[in-house]
Amino acid sequence: MKSSEKILLVIVQLKSDRGTWTFEDLAAEMEELVNACHGVVVDKMMCRIDQVSAGLFLGEGKAKEIAEICQAKEIDTVILSHDLKGGQQRNLEEVVGRKTIDRTQLILDIFARRAKSQEGKMQVELAQLEYLLPRLVGQGVELSRLGGGIGTMGPGETKLEMDRRRIRERIDRLHRDLKDVSADRSLRRKKRQDDGIPLVSLVGYTNAGKSTLLNTLTQAGQVTHDGLFTTLDSLSRQLILPNHQKTVLSDTVGFLHELPHHLIESFKATLEETSSADLLLHVLDVSHPKFRNLHDSVMSVLRELDAHEKPTITVLNKIDRITDKDVVREIMQSFKNPVAVSALSGENIPRLLAQIASELSTLIETIEVALPLDRMDLVNLAHNEGQVHAIAYDHDAARLSVSLPKKFAGLLQKFSLKE
Numbered sequence: 001m002k003s004s005e006k007i008l009l010v011i012v013q014l015k016s017d018r019g020t021w022t023f024e025d026l027a028a029e030m031e032e033l034v035n036a037c038h039g040v041v042v043d044k045m046m047c048r049i050d051q052v053s054a055g056l057f058l059g060e061g062k063a064k065e066i067a068e069i070c071q072a073k074e075i076d077t078v079i080l081s082h083d084l085k086g087g088q089q090r091n092l093e094e095v096v097g098r099k100t101i102d103r104t105q106l107i108l109d110i111f112a113r114r115a116k117s118q119e120g121k122m123q124v125e126l127a128q129l130e131y132l133l134p135r136l137v138g139q140g141v142e143l144s145r146l147g148g149g150i151g152t153m154g155p156g157e158t159k160l161e162m163d164r165r166r167i168r169e170r171i172d173r174l175h176r177d178l179k180d181v182s183a184d185r186s187l188r189r190k191k192r193q194d195d196g197i198p199l200v201s202l203v204g205y206t207n208a209g210k211s212t213l214l215n216t217l218t219q220a221g222q223v224t225h226d227g228l229f230t231t232l233d234s235l236s237r238q239l240i241l242p243n244h245q246k247t248v249l250s251d252t253v254g255f256l257h258e259l260p261h262h263l264i265e266s267f268k269a270t271l272e273e274t275s276s277a278d279l280l281l282h283v284l285d286v287s288h289p290k291f292r293n294l295h296d297s298v299m300s301v302l303r304e305l306d307a308h309e310k311p312t313i314t315v316l317n318k319i320d321r322i323t324d325k326d327v328v329r330e331i332m333q334s335f336k337n338p339v340a341v342s343a344l345s346g347e348n349i350p351r352l353l354a355q356i357a358s359e360l361s362t363l364i365e366t367i368e369v370a371l372p373l374d375r376m377d378l379v380n381l382a383h384n385e386g387q388v389h390a391i392a393y394d395h396d397a398a399r400l401s402v403s404l405p406k407k408f409a410g411l412l413q414k415f416s417l418k419e
């Protein structure tokens, strides 16, 4: 594969989405994404669109202008910062005369390059094929008639399947295999819950410092790197808090502004670590000029995972890069449950550990109760909502030791064996 593909970036801003992301912000992020595929951005152009053209997406004049730049600068690939429909992509490619891909395809390409575990590769391939299927014409065509490179490879440098019938079969197969992996994972999770060990999950924008924090807290040896989407597979490690409480801390794939829906769907198994967590550590790189945008993007992915209302600590990271501590204090004002740290230097990590312990202690209570035998509803509740560590029946009561969320513990409190 050509590793120095020459790229023309077309940064699109639609009239409808003139929000908090400026052209410059979008361009900076697109450049990072291209870097992650080892492409070289030779030129970039801005493109404001008031009315999307059904056929070409852009206006005809703009498409011709792109074609001229491609000629003059010997561009290999045109990448749009906005998603295209299949027909628009083909038409645009025709006018431009170069391989033309959209943002989703670029992101999928990065994932395909980075996937290491079997599960990661399956998830990426599934996302790629589901993206591709509605874009094929007839029985199937080359993804791009204009050569390979960025956007055309599956995980592990395999060539993406291009035959419609075989893609369908492959998608079914991947769904089945991923379901098995997900079932394995649920079993392991259930075992941990039964042991009463809370799961603390790192979430955040890609490059926020999640893996660095995992390493600092647990010496996990997770790979860290200044670039986008370094981590794709989840990794869990035991973390013992200063109060000796055992927890499991998990690191997972980072989020991105408007993360393609296909990816979220196919990474559901990996992201279950997030949806089933007892506590989220939302890691935010406060040295990033647009850190508030990054925070909001993460919140919207969490919403999609239905995890946005989970107990959360906002970990304001990379404070070693901010010399004025008043600025840090001011930033702290605007976030829920903030702790400002440097995952790299270790600054304020003890404070974070204390905060984790304090959050967890407010969530779960372990009680010993003797429930009357005519209150099997409460025995069921203990089983369904908590972790029953021990249960014994005698002639008039079921004696249980159970850890469960405080709101349920309250219902059992009057049968407590301790004063």
Ligand SMILES: Nc1nc2c(ncn2[C@@H]2O[C@H](COP(=O)(O)OP(=O)(O)OP(=O)(O)O)[C@@H](O)[C@H]2O)c(=O)[nH]1
Pocket (backbone or CB within 6 Å): 204, 205, 206, 207, 208, 209, 210, 211, 212, 213, 223, 224, 225, 226, 227, 228, 229, 230, 231, 232, 252, 253, 254, 255, 317, 318, 319, 320, 321, 341, 342, 343, 344, 345
């Ligand atoms: N200065 C500074 N750099 C940090 C800090 N934490 C992380 N970094 C750097 O930020 C970059 C990204 O860190 P990672 O830990 O790989 O980030 P991540 O959130 O795991 O990223 P993805 O896996 O891509 O989602 C690396 O170059 C780290 O060394 C910090 O507290 N201070």
Ligand SMILES: [Mg+2]
Pocket (backbone or CB within 6 Å): 210, 211, 212, 223, 224, 230, 231
């Ligand atoms: Mg990481």
